[in-house]
Structure formats: structure tokens, C-alpha cells
Amino acid sequence: MTNARHHERILELQCDRALEGLSADDSAEMLALLQDARVRNHDAFDLCAAALDLALSPACEEMPASVRARCAAALDAACALEASAAPPVLASIGPARPTAAPRASNVRWLGFAAAAIALASACVWATILWQRSTDPRTRSPREVAMELQRQGVAPIALDHTEDPLATQASAEILWDPTSQQGCLLVHGLERNDPTKTQYQLWIFDKTRDERFPVDGGVFDVADNGEAVVPIRPPVPVRDASLFAVTVEPPGGSVVSDRRIVLVGKRG
Amino acid sequence: MHALELQRPILERVAAGEPGAAKECLDRFGGLVWSLARRLCRNATEAEDAVQEIFVDLWKSAPRFDASIASETTFVAMIARRRLIDRTRRRARRPVEATLTEATPVSAAPTDTPPVSEEAALAANAFEQLRPEQKRVLSLAIRNGQSHEQIASTTGLPLGTVKTHARRGLIKLRQILADQGFDFGEAHDRVAADERSGDGATDGTKDRVS
Incomplete structure (x- = not known):
């Protein structure tokens, strides 16, 4: 896999994880790719999705x-x-x-x-x-x-x-x-x-x-x-x-x- | 930045083992986590179980929190979302609540609800800059917790197209946030390159995974 294809695949997997989670196989693939690419922060897309979730969510309910x-x-x-x-x-x-x-x-x-x-x-x-x-x-x-x-x-x-x-x-x-x-x-x-x-x-x-x-x-x-x-x-x-x-x-x-x-x- | 976040972050104190910090975290973020769980779980019982797991997860994950990367609120929401998504995958069903229809307008947030973190405010603004189809797919995925397959079923779009909109929308969102100083700890130069190479895709033909 070329570096560009590597990077593209990492982005796909990171986006998928942030939105609907990954299968065990995809998780393993992503971790291997991230390690190869020396990506230090794995959470960027999850944080992005979380920020959007906070923006789209209605007001907080009080926890019982x-x-x-x-x-x-x-x-x-x-x-x-x-x-x-x-x-x-x-x-x-x-x-x-x-x-x-x-x-x-x-x-x-x-x-x-x-x-x-x-x-x-x-x-x-x-x-x-x-x-x-x-x-x-x-x-x-x-x-x-x-x-x-x-x-x-x-x-x-x-x-x-x-x-x-x-x-x-x-x-x-x-x-x-x-x-x-x-x-x-x-x-x-x-x-x-x-x-x-x-x-x-x-x-x-x-x-x-x-x-x-x-x-x-x-x-x-x-x-x-x-x-x-x-x-x-x-x-x-x-x-x-x-x-x-x-x-x-x-x-x-x-x-x-x-x-x-x-x-x-x-x- | 939220006034409370000018103080030493609770999560740092949890990680340091400061007495009472874990329960302070429960008091501070209980409403947020409970709201997320209520929205993405099928019923209250499941939400109660999920919230309990999330706070134990949060307690274990506290040492990973880095205030220079994201606010505590966003970090907590991330941990909560991951756990909720894991639970949903485990039960092999997706929560379908208040599914948006073609006629349902997609707004950034209820007008009387202030965003709970600076990143959320910026995310709301960034969201409005996305293409309508990207907004629609991301809203169904994030707010309604729908899987790509469910979104395809809801909207009638091909699965590959849904994946393309979801991914490109999220990548674009991250780029906009990064441009405003919130890159969540990761350089975005490659993202910009990717965006230049094909942000305008409207079908799944470029999507290898489709």
C-alpha cells in the first residue's frame, strides 16, 4: 500500500470509528496503520464527532x-x-x-x-x-x-x-x-x-x-x-x-x- | 473557554488520585453523560447501565486527558460516545429515535440551548458550512446514532454514498475546526490535501469500502 493510500485508509477507519465504531479486524488494521504512520493522537476524529454531538444535542437532562x-x-x-x-x-x-x-x-x-x-x-x-x-x-x-x-x-x-x-x-x-x-x-x-x-x-x-x-x-x-x-x-x-x-x-x-x-x- | 475550565481540570485531579475528584466528576458531567445515554440507548434501564460503565471508563481514562488538545467536556463526550457505540455494536442493533425525514430541517442546535464547550460552538458553526447532504448524514449518524446502513435505508441513498458523505463531512469539519485553532492534537496538512483531491464526491464510486 502506498503512503497516500495508507493515509486515506487511516482517515476512513478513523471516521468510521468516530461515527459507528469498528469491527475487531478493522480496529486491528487501524492500530497497525497508525503505528506505521507514527500518528501520535488517535482521537482527533472522535473528539471532532464528540464536539459536533455536543453542538447538535439538546439541553442536558439532570441525572437521576x-x-x-x-x-x-x-x-x-x-x-x-x-x-x-x-x-x-x-x-x-x-x-x-x-x-x-x-x-x-x-x-x-x-x-x-x-x-x-x-x-x-x-x-x-x-x-x-x-x-x-x-x-x-x-x-x-x-x-x-x-x-x-x-x-x-x-x-x-x-x-x-x-x-x-x-x-x-x-x-x-x-x-x-x-x-x-x-x-x-x-x-x-x-x-x-x-x-x-x-x-x-x-x-x-x-x-x-x-x-x-x-x-x-x-x-x-x-x-x-x-x-x-x-x-x-x-x-x-x-x-x-x-x-x-x-x-x-x-x-x-x-x-x-x-x-x-x-x-x-x-x- | 468555560470559566470552570480555568481551574485545574477535574480529570487531572482524578488521574492524580485526589480524594473526592471522581465524585466531583460525576456531579459535573453526570447530566451530560446521562443525556447522551438517554438519547442513544433504547430505554432508561440500558442508559443506567451505560452511564455506570462510562464513568468507570472515564475514571480509567482520566490520565489520557490533555487540556492542550481538547476541553474536558469534549473529552468526556468522546469517552461516553465510544462506550455507547460499543454497546450498540454489541447488541447488533442501532438506536432509532426521532429519525429525521426529508422534511425535517437540520439545525445546528436548539436556539435556546447554548453550546457546552468552545469546541462545540465552533463545531456548530463548522457544521453549517458543510454540504447539505453531508450535514444530513452526519446528523443522522451523530445525533440519532444511526449506522451507515440505517442511514442508507432511511434516506434511500446508496451505502457507498452515505459513507462518502459521512467521511468527507467529518474530515471537512475537522479541517474547519483545525483552521480555527482546534486540531485536536493532529496536524491537518494531509487532510487539506485530501480535501483538495475530491471533496465534491456525491456518490460512492470513489469509496473503496462501499
Whole structure:
């Protein structure tokens, strides 16, 4: 292909991408051509189309509060996921819950915070388990939890997002990768109507595509805002890095809409 | 330039990991992204999913933002459009909303709606300098999110002609913007050469891909 034909083809592909996207083959071709042509900025036509879109678009609608809350939760989860993948940097103690601001500077608090939360959670965990020990409905998860505690499995703290259902909520998870079982203990989460929605736990496995977390089970929250949930994932979880609780239709989802109410990383 | 953009750009602060910057970005651009998604998605549920993906994308893409190339608003719109186009391609259907007909006038923007960035204002002006057929095809592609095939079906034009109008229109638009100081980081000398070699094509005979 001549240089002129190269250039013409690059323009075609850049215009097509800006207007209707490219197939995988066309994307690969464009990247190769751009590399050959030493084009540094690949975005010129996309920016041009974006500017025209802004010019042609009607006035902005206001984003609904519920959508904003979902986006904020997604940013929290993305931040926590990145933090879980970043090397630990123990320099200072920061805020006690994840914020949307990403990157290494916000990862620093996680080590110390996790240790403090683990200690506090162990006390809370033991107290609540003792209180629940006479309730036959919680026997199975309690037994699992007690067994895990006896084995020295440390609780993992989950923090609430900005979702209105979770403003007072917190949770701990005991997870044993060897036996592939665990238990989730929830406090202060809004009661759900099981005919309309249920809560669902998701486990993000570092060895899997982060877009497809493992289903950790569906559960309901009672009037007192508490739930004790056994965790028995349907597939092996090789390296759990993050746990999240979402709101789903009754019976749960295979692919979540990710309305996240609780999220926490495994130290 | 927008007064707010004289401050340190939010995206730079997001990229630097400044606490609260990501949610400030959500507050500032939520309406813009939501409007784009509502226009280009089939329903509100799909728009909600798309907006969530876009803001995570934006968070990841923030380090690529360069204030010397484009405004934050245009950059955000670009990221949002890419995600929306990807989603549309994935579901193998195109959103068809308020399809323009022959009788529908193509205007740059509603008269009571001020452009949201300087580039958008210039783009509106540049758009008016395009040929009518280029304006029509670009409007259907950008404002209505139609594919080239859908535009061909809507307008009755051959597919190759639609592609030619779309490409030459966008190239011309970029050239006009570049002439006014917005080249989005890329020299436009070759574009000018291309334009001299055949801006007036009105059918698909010059279009290899057609």
C-alpha cells in the first residue's frame, strides 16, 4: 500500500470509528496503520464527532439521584478493585472507608485500617454469634463461622456505599479459600421485600475476568437490619480479592446490574 | 473557554488520585453523560447501565486527558460516545429515535440551548458550512446514532454514498475546526490535501469500502 493510500485508509477507519465504531479486524488494521504512520493522537476524529454531538444535542437532562448513587458505587468498587491489585504501601492511615478517588495515594490506609477493623470485627462477630447461637435458623452459618474463627480466619470488613439502602450498614466476611466456604454477617442494611428485591453477594476472583464475579449467594435482611449468610460459591474461587453486595431481582442475577450497597477488599 | 475550565481540570485531579475528584466528576458531567445515554440507548434501564460503565471508563481514562488538545467536556463526550457505540455494536442493533425525514430541517442546535464547550460552538458553526447532504448524514449518524446502513435505508441513498458523505463531512469539519485553532492534537496538512483531491464526491464510486 502506498503512503497516500495508507493515509486515506487511516482517515476512513478513523471516521468510521468516530461515527459507528469498528469491527475487531478493522480496529486491528487501524492500530497497525497508525503505528506505521507514527500518528501520535488517535482521537482527533472522535473528539471532532464528540464536539459536533455536543453542538447538535439538546439541553442536558439532570441525572437521576438513583443513577448517580449507582455510578458512585461502581466507582467505589472500581477503586477498591484497583487497590486490591496494587502493592501495599504502608505509610499513613487515611479515611475509614473507600472513596471514589483512585490510585496509590488512597491505598495506603488499607493495611492499617484492615488490621484495626479485623480486631474490632472479631469482637463484634463473637458477640453477635453468641447472641444468635440459640436461633436454629442461623445454626448452619454460625457453625461455619465459629469453625472458621477457630481456625484463625480473619474477618474482612465491608463498607457501605452511598446507596440509600446502606447508609447505616456494615458487614464482615469470614472466607476460607482452602475449604471454599465462608460466612457473611450483615448489620444495619435496610430490610428488603423478597417479592421485589433480594441482596446478592459477589466474589471477585483475581484469576477470573473482573466483569464476571462469582455468585456468592442470595439473601434477605430482616427488620433488625441483620443477616447471617453462608457462602458456598458454585465454582472454585482461587484468589478472592473483593466482596460486594448488590441489590437484585428476586432469586438473584447471573450478571448483576451492580447496584452495590456493600463492598470490601481482602487484605 | 468555560470559566470552570480555568481551574485545574477535574480529570487531572482524578488521574492524580485526589480524594473526592471522581465524585466531583460525576456531579459535573453526570447530566451530560446521562443525556447522551438517554438519547442513544433504547430505554432508561440500558442508559443506567451505560452511564455506570462510562464513568468507570472515564475514571480509567482520566490520565489520557490533555487540556492542550481538547476541553474536558469534549473529552468526556468522546469517552461516553465510544462506550455507547460499543454497546450498540454489541447488541447488533442501532438506536432509532426521532429519525429525521426529508422534511425535517437540520439545525445546528436548539436556539435556546447554548453550546457546552468552545469546541462545540465552533463545531456548530463548522457544521453549517458543510454540504447539505453531508450535514444530513452526519446528523443522522451523530445525533440519532444511526449506522451507515440505517442511514442508507432511511434516506434511500446508496451505502457507498452515505459513507462518502459521512467521511468527507467529518474530515471537512475537522479541517474547519483545525483552521480555527482546534486540531485536536493532529496536524491537518494531509487532510487539506485530501480535501483538495475530491471533496465534491456525491456518490460512492470513489469509496473503496462501499
